Amino acid sequence: MSTTSNTQGTTAGPRRYETMEQAAQRTQLSVRTIRRFIASGRLTGYRLNQRNVRLDPADVDALFTPTTTWAGGGK
Template sequence: MSLATTPRARYVTLSDAADYLSVTERTIRNFIARGELTGYRVGTRAIRVDLRELEAMLTPIPTVGGGRR
């Protein structure tokens, strides 16, 4: 598989990740600590997360009748 066909990861700050999911930065840090989300260190202090991994955490809520009429 070439790099041209591989989808690129988009890494965002913890603050941006929290804004994206409408949660607190502490929640993002907890996801990382529990192993539910991978954190990537950049340098000695900065931490980033993969936006695609955040999107993969989202799951639809089942509804009665599947939401169809």
């Protein structure tokens, strides 16, 4: 098994991918929402062939931003 080195001299394992269904289940989003993020350019999909698209979990996680305020409507 091959590993790659980064600039700090440590090694990283092979890149892991997940399906849109796995990403949707893990993040509690719908597959349709995941597809919308890919279509809008907010998320990168990696095409294996004509039918199969995989996602980098780190890219999916990067969609979420920490927040301490709630800007929702209501009283």
